Amino acid sequence: MKRLGNQLFFTGPTMIFFSIALLIPFVYGFYLTLMKMATPVSPMEYAGVENYLRAIRDNKFWDSMWLTIKYVGATIVLVNVTGFALAYLVTSGLRKQNFFRTAFFTPNLIGGLVLGYIWQFIFVRSLPTLGEKLGVELFRLGWLGDANLAFWALVIVTVWQSAGYMMIIFIAGLISIPRDVIEASTIDGANSWQRLTRMTIPLMVPAFVITVFLSLKNAFMVYDLNFALTGGGPYDSTKMVSMHVVQKAFIENNYGVGQAEAIILFVIVAVVTGVQVYYSKKMEVSG
Amino acid sequence: MSRKRIMVLLSSAIVLVALLVTVVYYAHSSLEQEGQATLPSGENNKITLEILNPKVEIASQFEQMVNDYMKEHPHVQINVRTVGGGADDRAELRAMFAYGQGPDIFTNGGYEEARLYRDYLEDLSDQPWVQNAIDMALEPMTLDGKVYGMPVNIEGYGFIYNKDLFKQAGIVELPTTLSELTESASRLKSAGITPFANAYAEKWVLGVHLINIAFAHQDNTDEFIRNLSRGTESIEGNPHFLDLLKLLDVTLEYGNDQPLTFDYNAQVSEFAQGKAAMIQQGNWIQPMLDQITSNMNIGMLPIPINDNPGNDALAVGVPNNWVINKKSSEQKKAEAKLFLNWMVSSEQGKMHLVERLKFIPAFHHIQTDSLGPLADDILRYSYENKTLSWNWYTYPDGVSDYEFGPVMQAYIGDQMTAEQVLQQLQTLWETTNEHQTVDE
Incomplete structure (x- = not known):
């Protein structure tokens, strides 16, 4: 009995906050998907799976889902490669490496909204002016006015924002690699490329599991950056799935369908990240 | 499963259930309290x-x-x-x-x-x-x-123009038809002035204000909209919408580069600095203009979509x-x-x-004489009954800026032809309307 009291004492606060911030809204959200409401005011009626059927038939939802998947693919690769490269750089005994660590990490401390507006200014005003002055055609184009370039603008800003964070995780991984292993391989005649691909990266799989998971999850759920940088434009060509869900629920007054789409998104993200973590855990080299 | 684990699971389950019950109970009781008549409060209660x-x-x-x-x-x-x-x-x-x-x-x-x-x-x-x-x-x-x-x-919108720049380009007669507007724009351009600053990054500039002009020009706008929702009328093939796109072409031809990334703030500040002669906006920008450049010599022109006489009107509404x-x-x-x-x-x-x-x-009963040139033009047009109605609040919910806007942007970005735009507008009207009637 005393033990139960102890457990309540230690886990209680966490559970209270977890429930208020996550569990209750989630359950209530799921409940909403089974209801329909004509206006924000009218009473809810039971609708069964109708909302899910309508969500599945919503072509724009799947279009934005496909766009999000492309974005996920692009950002996972670029964020992790850049993050790892930065980490490798700042642990290679560079002078002033602590300064660089801080500098690369700083973008992550700026919120997505602010960041989006800053980069919007860069893409809309600074780059074209620069392109004009230097005569670089690629800069002169209004990046956010072109569907393809606007997509890559989103990817670039995401990489700029998250690579520094991933770098920190990679640094922790790099530092924890036992020096004797590296030393032994050097004595055995491995060059630096072989040391990196044969020794360092396999030993860093645990770090990759975390970073890939984080970038996967963040990319699937992206909203603030999308909202601030492109607002879904031009002509809705960069509208990611979260933005579509918000629009469905709040602009078109379709809470039920919007919420059902959110649940579908949740299931997809849960399955994808679950599979990712399960399989990459298997790749870990047990020390 | 060991006893310890069972205990842990059990205790967490109990906490969770207890928590849910309390939250629901309090939420419920506080709702009930709000439902009851509030007590009259004392003097010191704010x-x-x-x-x-x-x-x-x-x-x-x-x-x-x-x-x-x-x-x-x-x-x-x-x-x-x-x-x-x-x-x-x-x-x-x-x-x-x-x-x-x-x-x-x-x-x-x-x-x-x-x-x-x-x-x-x-x-x-x-x-x-x-x-x-x-x-x-x-x-x-x-x-x-x-x-x-x-x-x-009441507010009105149209093309807000810079009178000094118009004078500089030698425009005496103000344009009230599409041909005259095109003529003025080309004069401005040859005088080295950017005729239009287009903020087509803003969905509402296109999907709310611009498209409304085509709705307002219908013979009987209310009936047109009712029939659209009933399915007995179509935007497809409607001449006013086609004309509207011709006007849009004129603003694009004589407008700034990169209209799809140019936003509201950029547009207004460009105009206030005298870098462009016309912008499609309303009198609500007067305070913003005053902050950047006070006492600008400006006025408001109608948005003509063809050469018919009915074009000399500002869109005025509540x-x-x-x-x-x-x-x-x-x-x-x-x-x-x-x-x-x-x-x-x-x-x-x-x-x-x-x-x-x-x-x-x-x-x-409220006297006005200090509202500035934009308000004066709106009042003048209103007194002469030369107004076009505002109709976007009679559309299905959310269709104007969030659905129509991107379609117009796609036209500007050369992703759609005029026919496809009209077809798409019609489809969007039907699907949005259908969703909302099903819900009701």
């Missing part, structure tokens, strides 16, 4: 009103007015929450209603939107200002003979109406009514409306 102000352009001026009111009425505390401009106040309002009671005073566009929020709107028919309002201005909020909202102001939340407590509602009445009938309130907020009043 009454707090929450206002959702949708116009970011007037945020500071509006707050000044509210502060003056609170000075006169120390027992009232008014909290102003401003959303708008680039951000979306209607989404905010919906979210506020979704998670709570909503603000005490908010705004409503009237017509369809008034019907949508009907259960939330307090009947204001008995208010003293109703007598003084311009008839046309009460129309949007009148349902079954009852008035549910107070017109905030953009928004103050409404009072019916679900607020009786005491709050009474205070809210007093506040609205104060705005349009006290000397202080009237001064704020006209001189600070630069609102073109929707009331006969």
